[in-house]
Amino acid sequence: MRNLAPGIGFIIVVLAAIEAAARGGLVNAAVVPPPSAVAVQLAQILASGVFVMPLLQTLATLFAGYAAGCAAGIVLGILMGSFRAVYGLFEPLTELLRPIPKPALLPALILFLGLGSTMKITLVALAAFFPVLVSTVQGTRGVEGAMIDMARTFGYRPAQILWKIVLPAAAPYIAVGMRVSLGIALVVLVVAEMLAETGGLGGSLIAMQHQFMVRQTYGWLVIIAVIGFTLNALFVRVERRLTFWSVPS
């Protein structure tokens, strides 16, 4: 087990420094409130239960878009990684679309799909899709030829080889793409919620800011941070269990 004490101690020192700076008048406390005051607001948000609806909205939207984006990325990635013709057909298009910062698609998506959850799910799916696609293609192409030949000599058919060899062998790479995607998905979702101002944690965050409720704004920020941290930690645990045999470099 890694020793967490120095890192946690440092966080406490940083918080104490901000506290002192805000209370001592070194920074404008209206803009940078003391952490203790933010903690009070955070406790109120949690105790009143107002966070439950936005949190559930955000999580539901996140998972719907993330699942769709990952599924599409894995399916197309395995096809592109397995068949040269499919790769040749899709590679230029995906390389063209991949570098677009996904929040830049928001105006267009809002035009087509409005401000509701369909737009948000679509954006999250697009953001999750590309990292998963790239890592799946890489993982599929990296499958050892000897493994596939082995299965062929035992009489496995191509579809069985895809399912029993290629997919598990590429799984560690796919998982890396999915972990990257999860972080990006949360980022673009919060951005979309802030822009659309139709619910979710990002919606609550921007609503507080519009009302100049600085301490509450920070309170919601803490909630978003904890969600991001928790999702990543859960993912890493699942990833380690599912791809226990491999640590891709």
Place this chain on the structure above:
Amino acid sequence: MAETDGRALGIDALSKTFGGKVPVEVFSGFSLDVRPGEFLSIVGPSGCGKSTLLQVVAGLIPATGGCVTLGGRDVTGAPAHMVYLFQQYSKSLLPWMTAEDNVIFAFNHRLRLGEREARARAREHLAMVGLADSGSVYPWQLSGGMQQRVAIARALSADPKVLLMDEPFSSVDALTRMELHKLISELWEQKRFTTILVTHDVDEAIFLSDRIVLLSRRPARIAELLETGLPRPRRVVETHEDPHFLALRHALLEGLLGA
């Protein structure tokens, strides 16, 4: 198996040319009859095309011309009862499966045994290679020699009539290699599956084989075909000291080193 033409495996006028800007003719018009139940080795200088020959015979890569017959029938794709043992055991074993599950992978898509029977069959074959206690271990937790033993158990569990081996002992240390030679010769003496071994190790070929084919440089053709005639069971120490062994070794090395 019905050997309708008296040969376990027939290679008739087989050709392989790799295309590309400069086509490479690996072999052409290559013919060889493999007798039922014999242990045949193919020895040749590196790059002579012996591995390619084996891969064509196994149906892993298509021939440019000619044909391979197994028990009198044309080989297309990967025939049942023909099993291939790879050089890169560590890459051909599936790292997400235990040793036992790796063995089961070789037969149960065809046999469709229940869970308990399949495990029993896998354990039985692991025991044959001296790994009775390693069934629940993952391949990457085993040494190189033990991994190749798992691969051998996996190959035998598929009940091969023909076993093709592509330099299966070339990436283990010398002592482990001799242990594996002993293991393979004992298993072969029990089961007598027709075997083709491709190797560049002359001692290995003589120790294990009934007949040895010496290939020329590319395009590969048969430079020599020797009967070893050494008594069985073969013994790791004594067989290597047999005067006939040494004579064969002399002849093969001279042939290989371009006398």
